[in-house]
Amino acid sequence: MVSRNCSLRFPWRKVPRPMDLQSYLTEVNTLVDRALDRWLPGQKLKPGIIHQAMRYSVFAGGKRLRPVLTIAASESVGGTQGKALPAACALELVHTYSLIHDDLPAMDDDDFRRGRPSSHKVYGEAVAILAGDALLTYAFELLVRESLNLGSDAGLVSSQVQELAQAAGTAGMIGGQVLDLEAEGRKVDLAGLEEIHHRKTGALLKAAVRLGAIAAGAGWEELTDLTAYAEALGLAFQIKDDLLDVEGDSAKLGKPVGSDAAKDKSTYPSIIGLEQSKLMLAEQTETALKLAGHFGDKGRILAELALFVRDREF
Amino acid sequence: MVSRNCSLRFPWRKVPRPMDLQSYLTEVNTLVDRALDRWLPGQKLKPGIIHQAMRYSVFAGGKRLRPVLTIAASESVGGTQGKALPAACALELVHTYSLIHDDLPAMDDDDFRRGRPSSHKVYGEAVAILAGDALLTYAFELLVRESLNLGSDAGLVSSQVQELAQAAGTAGMIGGQVLDLEAEGRKVDLAGLEEIHHRKTGALLKAAVRLGAIAAGAGWEELTDLTAYAEALGLAFQIKDDLLDVEGDSAKLGKPVGSDAAKDKSTYPSIIGLEQSKLMLAEQTETALKLAGHFGDKGRILAELALFVRDREF
Numbered sequence: 001m002v003s004r005n006c007s008l009r010f011p012w013r014k015v016p017r018p019m020d021l022q023s024y025l026t027e028v029n030t031l032v033d034r035a036l037d038r039w040l041p042g043q044k045l046k047p048g049i050i051h052q053a054m055r056y057s058v059f060a061g062g063k064r065l066r067p068v069l070t071i072a073a074s075e076s077v078g079g080t081q082g083k084a085l086p087a088a089c090a091l092e093l094v095h096t097y098s099l100i101h102d103d104l105p106a107m108d109d110d111d112f113r114r115g116r117p118s119s120h121k122v123y124g125e126a127v128a129i130l131a132g133d134a135l136l137t138y139a140f141e142l143l144v145r146e147s148l149n150l151g152s153d154a155g156l157v158s159s160q161v162q163e164l165a166q167a168a169g170t171a172g173m174i175g176g177q178v179l180d181l182e183a184e185g186r187k188v189d190l191a192g193l194e195e196i197h198h199r200k201t202g203a204l205l206k207a208a209v210r211l212g213a214i215a216a217g218a219g220w221e222e223l224t225d226l227t228a229y230a231e232a233l234g235l236a237f238q239i240k241d242d243l244l245d246v247e248g249d250s251a252k253l254g255k256p257v258g259s260d261a262a263k264d265k266s267t268y269p270s271i272i273g274l275e276q277s278k279l280m281l282a283e284q285t286e287t288a289l290k291l292a293g294h295f296g297d298k299g300r301i302l303a304e305l306a307l308f309v310r311d312r313e314f
Numbered sequence: 315m316v317s318r319n320c321s322l323r324f325p326w327r328k329v330p331r332p333m334d335l336q337s338y339l340t341e342v343n344t345l346v347d348r349a350l351d352r353w354l355p356g357q358k359l360k361p362g363i364i365h366q367a368m369r370y371s372v373f374a375g376g377k378r379l380r381p382v383l384t385i386a387a388s389e390s391v392g393g394t395q396g397k398a399l400p401a402a403c404a405l406e407l408v409h410t411y412s413l414i415h416d417d418l419p420a421m422d423d424d425d426f427r428r429g430r431p432s433s434h435k436v437y438g439e440a441v442a443i444l445a446g447d448a449l450l451t452y453a454f455e456l457l458v459r460e461s462l463n464l465g466s467d468a469g470l471v472s473s474q475v476q477e478l479a480q481a482a483g484t485a486g487m488i489g490g491q492v493l494d495l496e497a498e499g500r501k502v503d504l505a506g507l508e509e510i511h512h513r514k515t516g517a518l519l520k521a522a523v524r525l526g527a528i529a530a531g532a533g534w535e536e537l538t539d540l541t542a543y544a545e546a547l548g549l550a551f552q553i554k555d556d557l558l559d560v561e562g563d564s565a566k567l568g569k570p571v572g573s574d575a576a577k578d579k580s581t582y583p584s585i586i587g588l589e590q591s592k593l594m595l596a597e598q599t600e601t602a603l604k605l606a607g608h609f610g611d612k613g614r615i616l617a618e619l620a621l622f623v624r625d626r627e628f
Contacts (some may be wrong), residue, residue, distance in 0.1 A: 041484060047492040050484050101447060106439035125420035126495055129443065133415060134488045136447065140454050144472050154468040158458050161475055165455035170355060170364050174448045178361040181440055196418035 021304045025068060028081070032092065033059070035085050039142050053123045053131035054138070057096050061114050066091040067205060069233075070212035072302050073226050075299040076295040079216020086146035087160055087211035090139040094168050095204060097135035100128055102177070138163065152215065160211050167207035175202025188266045194235075202234035209233075222295075227303060229291040236284035238308050239277055242267035244314070246274065252313045285310040335618045339382060342395070346381040346406065347373070349399050353456050367437045367445035368452070371410050375428050380405040380518060383547075384526035386616050387540050390609040393530020400460035401474055401525035404453040408482050409518060411449035416491070453478065466529065474525050481521035490514025502580045508549075516548035517550055523547075536609075543605040543616060550598035550623050554593055558582035558627070560588065568625045599624040 035127060036058055043052045067088035074084035103110040103118040104125065111121050120128035147157045166172060176199030183196060209230035213223050244253060245260045246269050260267045268277040290304035292299040357366045381402035388398035415429055417424040417432040418439065425435050434442035454475060459470045480486060490513030497510060523544035527537050558567060559574045560583050574581045582591040602620035606613040 017433070045484075047484070047489055047496065049496070050488065050492045097447075101443055104443065106443060127492070129415055129418065129420060130488050130491060133411075133446070133450065134484050136450055137479050137483040137488065140475055141483060144475045144479070148472060154472045157472050158462060158468045158475075161454055161458045161472075165451050165458070169451040169455060170359075170361070170368075170448050173519075174364065174444050174451065175361055177444060178364045178441070182361065 003178050013094070021301065021308070024072075024301055028068050028071050029064050031071075031081060031085065031090055032064050035089050036092065039089060039146060040138070049126040049127055050125065050130055050134055053127050054135055056122060056132065057100050057113075057119050058093065058135070060096075060116060062092070063097065064092060066095055066208040069205060069208040069230070069305070070215075070277075072305065073209040073212035073217040073230075076217045076226065076292070076299045076302055077213055077218040077222045078298065079212070079218075083147075083152065083237055084212045084215040086150065086152075087164075087215050088141050088208075089146075090143035090160075090164060091204065091208045091211065093135045093139040093142065093163065094173075097132040098168075098173055098177075098204075100135070104128060105114055107177075120215055132238065136168070147215070156214055156217070161212055163207050163210055163214070165204040172199050172203030173201075176203070183266065185264075188271075190271050193268070193271060197235070197238045202231065204232040205234040205237070221285065225291050225294050229288050229306075232284045232287040232291065233309060236281055236288065239268045239281045239284065240309055240312065242269055243274070243277055243281065244312075249313060281310060329511070331531055335615065335622070338386075338615055342382050342385050343378050345385075345395060345399065346378050349403050350393045350406065353460060354452070363437065363441055364444060364448055367433060367441050368449055370436060371414050371427075371433050371445065372407065372449070374410075374430055376406065376410065378406060380409055380522040383519060383522040383544070383619070384418065384478045384529075386619065387523040387526035387544075388530040390540065390606070390613045390616055391394060391527055391530045391532040391536045393526070393532075397461075397466065398529040399466055399492060400457050400464065401478075401529050402522075403460075404457035404478060405518065405522045405525065407453040407456065408478065408487075411446040411453070412482075412487060412518075414446040416448070418442060450482070461529070463500075470528055470531070474528055477521050477524055477528070480484075481517040486513050486517030487515075487523075490517070497580065498560075502585075504585050507580050507582070511549070511552045515552065516545065519548040520544040539605050539608050543602050543620075544603040546598045546605065546621055547623060550595055550602065550620065553582045553595045553598065554623055554626065556583055557588070557591055558597065563627060595624060 002069055038056065038073055040055060041051045043055055045051050070088035070091055071081050075081065099113060100119045102108050103113055105286050110118055112118060118128075119131055123131065143160060143164065144157055147160065148154065168174065170178070176196055179192075179196045180200055183192065188196070206227060209224065209226050213226045218226065242260065245267065248257050250257050261270070269282065272280070285306050288309075289303050292303035292306060294300065354369060354372065355365045357369055359365050384402035384405055385395050385398050389395065394451050413427060414433045417427055418434055424432055426432060432442075433445055437445065456472060457478065458471055461474070462468065482488065484492070490510050493506075493510045494514055497506065502510070520541060523540050524537065527540045528594070532540065556574065559581065561573055562571050564571050575584070583596065599620050602623075603617050606617035606620060609616065
């Protein structure tokens with residue numbers, strides 16, 4: 001059984017948490033980092049600069065939330081960690097490419113990412129654009145090649161390629177980014193806000209869960225439950241983000257609170273109020289826990305992840 | 315039999331050519347344009363701006379050389395045009411995305427493409443970057459979904475995804491673009507020049523031919539011949555490009571001659587001389603014709619395309 005009031009932590013932050021989730025996250029992070037290091041082109045391979053730029057952003061201290069979801073979802077339906085690893089890595093490459101392109105001067109114009117200079121500050125804009133392009137391209141290559149190497153069925157792999165492309169494309173992540181650009185400097189309503197988040201971050205989180213489940217050969221009913229779980233988790237994640245910007249501790253967050261309000265950005269608290277936002281977070285967490293519960297003990301990590309998302313302080 | 319001294323033409327330029335190649339090109343262009351129009355997201359689909367930007371560049375009067383090669387290669391081994399159509403369209407989307415990103419201010423900074431304002435001049439840099447990303451992403455989605463819809467084997471489709479990603483990635487097109495950036499303002503030798511072209515344009519032309527052949531279920535020997543054909547054709551294409559910049563007619567070319575020399579750019583004539591370049595063009599054409607000949611009457615279009623590349627005046 002899952003302890004509902006425990007304080008969880010990811011290994012890269014110092015917050016008390018029960019040993020088992022931490023061990024799991026450490027194990028998965030190590031597994032994913034080793035696989036990415038093995039599968040990405042070596043940085044001495046010609047032309048070296050592009051492979052260095054790809055690795056610079058991939059190994060930049062990311063939380064690996066998407067790979068963790070992929071592998072946990074695979075295990076929830078009886079799959080192995082190994083067989084879900086190509087999809088887990090592909091998801092992380094797509095996420096990383098999106099961050100490189102988001103940081104470009106023409107987009108969010110961010111000079112720093114996770115405390116380090118962003119790709120275009122280190123390698124210049126041209127190489128940063130190409131490094132993003134290359135990571136997106138390589139995500140599909142890695143997914144197919146390594147999945148087939150591990151003996152996955154070509155039909156399942158084809159489904160994974162389609163899911164990944166849909167989630168990353170204009171119906172998903174890219175579409176969300178465009179809606180976000182369009183929303184700049186004007187108020188959106190709750191439906192508008194949900195659509196942005198649903199596409200911009202929700203689609204890839206959902207794909208992370210679904211690709212893991214597909215790798216493990218999940219049945220239709222299992223896939224439906226896991227999809228609903230991922231949707232609830234993605235929504236909870238975003239509401240919590242907005243709440244932390246109002247009520248968080250800037251020392252723990254590692255960034256000042258109140259930045260959304262300062263930028264006049266539409267958030268859950270600014271649209272539906274603080275109390276209603278908290279209620280919504282509780283509801284979405286409840287939904288995610290209930291769905292994780294369908295998988296019994298195998299769904300325990302998914303449940304703990306939902307609690308982590310609710311209780312995190314950063 | 316192929317007439318070796320005929321003057322061929324693509325339907326978008328006014329040079330005399332025998333009717334059959336022109337009919338073929340018109341037919342394939344119509345087929346590809348209709349498929350792209352049917353398969354790309356509608357421009358009213360939300361968010362409209364990104365779908366409009368994708369279509370603006372896809373329907374910008376491109377020559378569709380890659381789709382023509384895909385379909386001709388498929389037919390050379392007894393395949394249908396229809397079954398190669400998803401791969402043909404995917405190749406064109408990847409080609410189009412590369413042009414949008416190449417034109418960006420941080421890259422080649424070109425305000426015009428095919429006589430029209432380039433994507434970032436019309437939609438702004440942010441949307442142009444995202445439109446490129448979206449076309450690359452959608453290429454994989456379209457390739458898999460439409461190939462499976464047409465009853466292609468998932469194993470073959472997986473191979474096609476891998477081939478396309480490799481050709482478009484750092485071992486191919488993106489790698490060539492990086493080498494080209496690195497070569498700016500300095501002389502390269504023949505080996506250096508060949509590596510740039512081999513990756514920057516050759517890899518995608520080769521993938522165009524191979525994906526068509528794979529769609530048609532080509533055997534190992536056929537695939538080997540077609541790969542060698544594509545390599546010869548790609549090299550001939552580039553040598554001819556460089557020759558036209560020295561000896562071409564600027565009225566027919568639609569751009570001034572001598573621009574390579576003015577930019578101090580390394581070209582075949584500048585490295586090995588004009589006569590040697592012409593000899594090399596003749597040799598590569600000979601090789602391509604010989605390989606096309608292995609496919610008898612079914613290889614006739616491939617042979618005519620090799621002659622077109624040699625004899626074109628634009």
